[in-house]
Amino acid sequence: MSHLQLIRPEPATGATPARRRKISLDKVAVDFTTRGKTFRAVDDVTIEVPEMQFLALVGPSGCGKSTVLNMVAGLLAPSEGSVTYDGAPVEAANTRVGYMTQKDTLLPWRSVADNIGIAFELRCRKANAAERRERVAEMIDLVGLKGFERHFPAELSGGMRKRAALARMLIYEPETLLLDEPFAALDAQLRILMQQELLRLVERRQMTVILVTHDLEEAVLMADRVMVFTSGPGRIRTERDIPFERPRNAMELRFRPEFSAIHEELWSELKDEFAASVERERRAQ
Known part of the structure; x- marks a missing residue:
């Protein structure tokens, strides 16, 4: 048996599997100082993520979504409130998480x-x-790159580079993934393929995930729960459980009427925040 597999006990028949709290942000605020001026990036954010849940954060640019990931990763301390991981305060680099950004950095x-x-x-x-x-x-076999072991990054397609970056992160055996717009630079077709690949890996290894994305469709396709952030300072405007079963087929799910209904519901919340963000940037010019 592969030592990369995570084995979890099966619940008794008819029982609901208990999921302990993996990540907790309690009344968190973050202030940054730039050119002598202090501004609040995140304000009064409380989030609890049970283990094996896939949470997606959506909102306009500058609303603090990546800041949340940085706090969970232990790269940034909150100005107010607390961040815990498995019940312990996050006070240094969190080596139990894998962090994947927009750039593959190969x-x-x-x-x-x-x-x-x-x-x-x-x-x-x-x-x-x-x-x-x-x-x-x-x-390499897990992410579908067998046969490309000796290739250099410049010889790979965009999707292959993302797969290589994903393999590099997974070899650390993180129990939680923090994903910051990991597929933003890919074209639409390749993005769909990578979404399906990530779903396959996450479901196979039963991982906890926080995904930051500007793409509402991506959030609804992949997540168990979606949180909509306000324009800066980022606060949680609304959240929605996503009821689709797993394993999921991202190719087929987007054509289901239930998917369209949830997407429309969340877009009605999100579009106001995008408009507010644009207006704020216009005034700042």
């Missing part, structure tokens, strides 16, 4: 296998060469 002078292998060496410094090769091969 090293251009290293092959796919070497990019992924470096990440494994950083996690397991005592691993020998044979174990390194085995784990790298396992991850």
Whole structure:
């Protein structure tokens, strides 16, 4: 059996599996100071994420969505409130999460296998060469890049680069994924394929996920719950449970009438925040 698989006990027949709280933000606010002026990026945000839940955060640019990810990752401390992970305060870099940003940040002078292998060496410094090769091969196969091990980033398509970045993150064996617009730079067709690939991996490994996206359709397709943020300072305007079963087929789900109804419901909330954001930027000019 692969040591990358996460095995969880099955609940008794008729029982509801208990899901403990994985991530908690309690009345969080974040202030930044730029050119001698202080502004509030996030204000009075409370979020609880149970383990194995897929949460999507949507809202206009500058509403603090990425700031939330940075706090959970331990890269940023809140100005007010608290952030906990598995009940413990997040006070340093959170090594139990994987963080994937818009840019793949692959090293251009290293092959796919070497990019992924470096990440494994950083996690397991005592691993020998044979174990390194085995784990790298396992991850390459997991994300569908078998046959491209010796290719360099410049020789890969955009989707392949994203797969390589995903493998590099997953080899750390994070129990939680923080995803900041991971597919924003891809064309529409490739984006759909990568959405389906990510759904497959997350559902297979039963991971907790927070996804930041500007794409409301992507949020509804992938998440168990969607939160709409106000224009800055970011507050939670509304949230909506997404009732679609798993595993999901992102290709088919977008054509279901229930999908359209939920998308329209959330868009009615979100469009006002986009308008407010545009007006704020106009006044700032």
